[in-house]
Amino acid sequence: xxxxxxxxxxxxxxxxxxxxxxxxxxxxxxxxxxxxxxxxxxxxxxxxxxxxxxxxxxxxxxxxxxxxxxxxxxxxxxxxxxxxxxxxxxxxxxxxxxxxxxxxxxxxxxxxxxxxxxxxxxxxxxxxxxxxxxxxxxxxxxxxxxxxxxxxxxxxxxxxxxxxxxxxxxxxxxxxxxxxxxxxxxxxxxxxxxxxxxxxxxxxxxxxxxxxxxxxxxxxxxxxxxxxxxxxxxxxxxxxx
Numbered sequence: 001x002x003x004x005x006x007x008x009x010x011x012x013x014x015x016x017x018x019x020x021x022x023x024x025x026x027x028x029x030x031x032x033x034x035x036x037x038x039x040x041x042x043x044x045x046x047x048x049x050x051x052x053x054x055x056x057x058x059x060x061x062x063x064x065x066x067x068x069x070x071x072x073x074x075x076x077x078x079x080x081x082x083x084x085x086x087x088x089x090x091x092x093x094x095x096x097x098x099x100x101x102x103x104x105x106x107x108x109x110x111x112x113x114x115x116x117x118x119x120x121x122x123x124x125x126x127x128x129x130x131x132x133x134x135x136x137x138x139x140x141x142x143x144x145x146x147x148x149x150x151x152x153x154x155x156x157x158x159x160x161x162x163x164x165x166x167x168x169x170x171x172x173x174x175x176x177x178x179x180x181x182x183x184x185x186x187x188x189x190x191x192x193x194x195x196x197x198x199x200x201x202x203x204x205x206x207x208x209x210x211x212x213x214x215x216x217x218x219x220x221x222x223x224x225x226x227x228x229x230x231x232x233x234x235x236x237x238x239x240x241x
Contacts, residue, residue: 133150
Protein backbone atom coordinates (compact mmCIF):
# COMPACT_ATOMS: atom_id res chain seq x y z
CA UNK A 1 0.00 0.00 0.00
CA UNK A 2 1.31 3.42 -0.97
CA UNK A 3 1.69 5.96 1.86
CA UNK A 4 0.79 9.56 1.11
CA UNK A 5 1.76 11.25 4.41
CA UNK A 6 2.83 10.73 8.01
CA UNK A 7 1.32 12.51 11.01
CA UNK A 8 3.13 12.76 14.34
CA UNK A 9 1.74 13.41 17.76
CA UNK A 10 3.94 15.87 19.65
CA UNK A 11 3.94 15.33 23.42
CA UNK A 12 5.35 11.94 24.31
CA UNK A 13 6.40 11.10 20.74
CA UNK A 14 8.79 13.85 19.65
CA UNK A 15 9.24 15.49 23.04
CA UNK A 16 9.31 13.91 26.49
CA UNK A 17 6.95 16.66 27.61
CA UNK A 18 3.97 14.74 29.02
CA UNK A 19 5.62 15.00 32.44
CA UNK A 20 5.92 18.80 31.99
CA UNK A 21 2.16 19.08 31.51
CA UNK A 22 1.60 16.80 34.48
CA UNK A 23 3.91 18.88 36.69
CA UNK A 24 2.29 22.17 35.63
CA UNK A 25 -1.16 20.82 36.51
CA UNK A 26 0.09 19.28 39.74
CA UNK A 27 1.70 22.52 40.87
CA UNK A 28 -1.41 24.56 40.08
CA UNK A 29 -3.65 22.12 41.96
CA UNK A 30 -1.20 22.02 44.89
CA UNK A 31 -1.37 25.82 45.11
CA UNK A 32 -5.07 25.34 45.91
CA UNK A 33 -4.35 22.73 48.59
CA UNK A 34 -5.35 19.77 46.42
CA UNK A 35 -3.47 16.73 45.07
CA UNK A 36 -3.11 15.88 41.37
CA UNK A 37 -3.34 12.08 40.96
CA UNK A 38 -2.61 9.47 38.31
CA UNK A 39 -6.36 9.19 37.76
CA UNK A 40 -6.50 12.94 37.07
CA UNK A 41 -3.68 12.58 34.55
CA UNK A 42 -5.51 9.79 32.73
CA UNK A 43 -8.71 11.85 32.70
CA UNK A 44 -7.09 14.67 30.70
CA UNK A 45 -4.95 12.55 28.35
CA UNK A 46 -5.72 13.51 24.75
CA UNK A 47 -8.23 16.21 25.68
CA UNK A 48 -8.09 19.59 24.00
CA UNK A 49 -7.37 22.69 26.09
CA UNK A 50 -10.95 23.58 26.93
CA UNK A 51 -11.76 19.98 27.88
CA UNK A 52 -8.78 19.41 30.18
CA UNK A 53 -9.28 22.78 31.86
CA UNK A 54 -12.94 21.92 32.49
CA UNK A 55 -11.86 18.56 33.90
CA UNK A 56 -9.40 20.24 36.27
CA UNK A 57 -12.07 22.62 37.52
CA UNK A 58 -14.63 19.83 37.89
CA UNK A 59 -12.25 17.62 39.86
CA UNK A 60 -10.47 20.24 41.95
CA UNK A 61 -12.46 23.45 41.95
CA UNK A 62 -9.59 25.91 41.45
CA UNK A 63 -11.95 28.84 41.71
CA UNK A 64 -14.21 27.53 38.96
CA UNK A 65 -12.68 29.73 36.23
CA UNK A 66 -11.90 27.44 33.29
CA UNK A 67 -10.15 30.10 31.19
CA UNK A 68 -7.93 31.10 34.12
CA UNK A 69 -6.91 27.47 34.71
CA UNK A 70 -6.17 26.99 31.02
CA UNK A 71 -4.04 30.13 30.87
CA UNK A 72 -2.13 29.27 34.06
CA UNK A 73 -1.13 25.81 32.81
CA UNK A 74 -0.25 26.97 29.29
CA UNK A 75 1.84 29.85 30.64
CA UNK A 76 3.79 27.50 32.90
CA UNK A 77 4.53 25.04 30.09
CA UNK A 78 5.52 27.72 27.55
CA UNK A 79 7.79 29.39 30.09
CA UNK A 80 9.54 26.09 30.72
CA UNK A 81 10.23 25.64 27.00
CA UNK A 82 11.69 29.15 26.82
CA UNK A 83 13.70 28.63 29.99
CA UNK A 84 15.00 25.06 29.60
CA UNK A 85 14.74 24.28 25.90
CA UNK A 86 12.85 21.31 24.47
CA UNK A 87 12.97 17.85 26.08
CA UNK A 88 13.75 16.14 22.78
CA UNK A 89 13.45 12.38 22.80
CA UNK A 90 16.76 10.84 21.61
CA UNK A 91 16.89 10.13 17.89
CA UNK A 92 13.85 12.27 17.04
CA UNK A 93 15.56 14.76 14.72
CA UNK A 94 17.21 12.01 12.68
CA UNK A 95 14.00 9.95 12.45
CA UNK A 96 11.88 12.91 11.40
CA UNK A 97 14.49 13.99 8.84
CA UNK A 98 14.48 10.50 7.28
CA UNK A 99 10.72 10.54 6.84
CA UNK A 100 10.59 14.16 5.66
CA UNK A 101 12.86 13.19 2.76
CA UNK A 102 10.16 10.83 1.52
CA UNK A 103 6.76 11.98 2.82
CA UNK A 104 4.96 15.22 3.69
CA UNK A 105 4.72 15.43 7.48
CA UNK A 106 2.24 16.97 9.90
CA UNK A 107 1.86 17.35 13.64
CA UNK A 108 -1.56 16.63 15.16
CA UNK A 109 -1.41 17.47 18.85
CA UNK A 110 -3.80 17.92 21.74
CA UNK A 111 -1.62 20.79 22.95
CA UNK A 112 -2.61 24.43 22.96
CA UNK A 113 -1.38 26.18 19.80
CA UNK A 114 0.84 28.49 21.83
CA UNK A 115 2.60 25.50 23.37
CA UNK A 116 3.01 23.78 20.00
CA UNK A 117 4.60 26.97 18.68
CA UNK A 118 7.01 27.19 21.61
CA UNK A 119 7.94 23.52 21.22
CA UNK A 120 8.69 23.84 17.51
CA UNK A 121 10.51 27.16 17.89
CA UNK A 122 12.85 25.88 20.59
CA UNK A 123 13.45 22.44 19.05
CA UNK A 124 14.03 23.44 15.40
CA UNK A 125 11.68 20.61 14.38
CA UNK A 126 9.26 22.98 12.68
CA UNK A 127 11.22 22.94 9.41
CA UNK A 128 10.25 19.30 8.83
CA UNK A 129 6.48 19.80 9.12
CA UNK A 130 4.39 21.44 6.42
CA UNK A 131 1.21 21.23 8.54
CA UNK A 132 0.42 21.68 12.23
CA UNK A 133 -3.02 20.93 13.69
CA UNK A 134 -4.19 21.39 17.28
CA UNK A 135 -7.17 19.72 18.93
CA UNK A 136 -8.17 23.26 19.96
CA UNK A 137 -9.14 23.80 16.32
CA UNK A 138 -11.71 20.99 16.22
CA UNK A 139 -14.87 20.10 18.11
CA UNK A 140 -13.49 17.03 19.87
CA UNK A 141 -10.10 15.99 21.15
CA UNK A 142 -8.61 12.50 21.08
CA UNK A 143 -9.91 9.73 21.15
CA UNK A 144 -12.17 11.37 18.54
CA UNK A 145 -10.50 11.41 15.09
CA UNK A 146 -11.09 15.12 14.40
CA UNK A 147 -7.53 16.46 14.73
CA UNK A 148 -6.06 13.70 12.55
CA UNK A 149 -8.68 14.29 9.87
CA UNK A 150 -7.93 18.01 9.99
CA UNK A 151 -4.20 17.38 9.56
CA UNK A 152 -4.76 14.95 6.67
CA UNK A 153 -7.09 17.42 4.97
CA UNK A 154 -4.49 20.17 5.23
CA UNK A 155 -1.87 17.82 3.79
CA UNK A 156 -4.20 16.78 0.98
CA UNK A 157 -3.65 13.14 2.01
CA UNK A 158 -6.37 10.45 1.98
CA UNK A 159 -6.83 9.07 5.54
CA UNK A 160 -6.50 5.51 4.25
CA UNK A 161 -3.02 6.30 2.95
CA UNK A 162 -1.85 8.16 6.05
CA UNK A 163 0.25 6.75 8.90
CA UNK A 164 0.16 8.19 12.42
CA UNK A 165 2.92 7.97 15.06
CA UNK A 166 1.45 7.99 18.58
CA UNK A 167 2.31 7.16 22.17
CA UNK A 168 -1.09 6.94 23.92
CA UNK A 169 -4.19 4.77 23.79
CA UNK A 170 -6.41 7.79 23.09
CA UNK A 171 -4.15 8.77 20.21
CA UNK A 172 -4.15 5.28 18.74
CA UNK A 173 -7.95 5.03 19.01
CA UNK A 174 -8.32 8.46 17.39
CA UNK A 175 -6.06 7.55 14.48
CA UNK A 176 -7.82 4.24 13.87
CA UNK A 177 -11.20 6.01 13.98
CA UNK A 178 -9.85 8.32 11.26
CA UNK A 179 -9.09 5.26 9.11
CA UNK A 180 -5.32 5.64 9.45
CA UNK A 181 -2.52 3.19 10.17
CA UNK A 182 -0.68 3.60 13.48
CA UNK A 183 2.86 3.18 14.72
CA UNK A 184 2.86 3.12 18.53
CA UNK A 185 5.96 4.27 20.41
CA UNK A 186 5.11 3.93 24.12
CA UNK A 187 6.48 6.79 26.19
CA UNK A 188 8.69 5.65 29.04
CA UNK A 189 7.70 8.52 31.34
CA UNK A 190 3.94 8.13 30.84
CA UNK A 191 3.30 4.62 29.43
CA UNK A 192 0.01 3.99 27.62
CA UNK A 193 -2.62 1.51 28.73
CA UNK A 194 -1.86 -2.04 27.50
CA UNK A 195 -4.73 -1.93 25.00
CA UNK A 196 -2.76 0.56 22.92
CA UNK A 197 -0.39 -2.21 21.84
CA UNK A 198 -3.28 -4.38 20.67
CA UNK A 199 -4.77 -1.61 18.54
CA UNK A 200 -1.55 -0.44 16.84
CA UNK A 201 -0.27 -1.82 13.55
CA UNK A 202 3.41 -1.59 14.50
CA UNK A 203 4.93 -1.16 17.98
CA UNK A 204 8.42 0.27 18.45
CA UNK A 205 10.44 0.73 21.61
CA UNK A 206 12.02 3.97 20.38
CA UNK A 207 11.11 6.72 17.95
CA UNK A 208 14.69 6.53 16.65
CA UNK A 209 13.76 3.25 14.91
CA UNK A 210 11.14 4.86 12.65
CA UNK A 211 12.00 4.85 8.96
CA UNK A 212 10.10 4.48 5.68
CA UNK A 213 10.08 0.68 5.97
CA UNK A 214 8.35 0.87 9.35
CA UNK A 215 5.80 3.30 7.90
CA UNK A 216 5.08 0.91 5.02
CA UNK A 217 4.80 -2.04 7.41
CA UNK A 218 2.18 -0.14 9.41
CA UNK A 219 0.22 0.68 6.25
CA UNK A 220 0.30 -2.97 5.14
CA UNK A 221 -0.80 -4.12 8.59
CA UNK A 222 -3.71 -1.69 8.62
CA UNK A 223 -4.73 -2.84 5.15
CA UNK A 224 -4.86 -6.45 6.27
CA UNK A 225 -6.94 -5.49 9.29
CA UNK A 226 -9.42 -3.62 7.07
CA UNK A 227 -9.86 -6.71 4.88
CA UNK A 228 -10.19 -8.90 7.99
CA UNK A 229 -7.16 -10.98 7.14
CA UNK A 230 -4.65 -12.11 9.84
CA UNK A 231 -2.74 -9.19 11.31
CA UNK A 232 0.88 -8.55 10.58
CA UNK A 233 3.35 -9.52 13.24
CA UNK A 234 4.36 -6.41 15.10
CA UNK A 235 7.93 -5.25 15.18
CA UNK A 236 9.28 -6.12 18.59
CA UNK A 237 12.94 -6.42 17.85
CA UNK A 238 14.57 -3.00 17.49
CA UNK A 239 11.16 -2.47 18.31
CA UNK A 240 10.83 -4.19 21.51
CA UNK A 241 7.45 -2.73 22.52
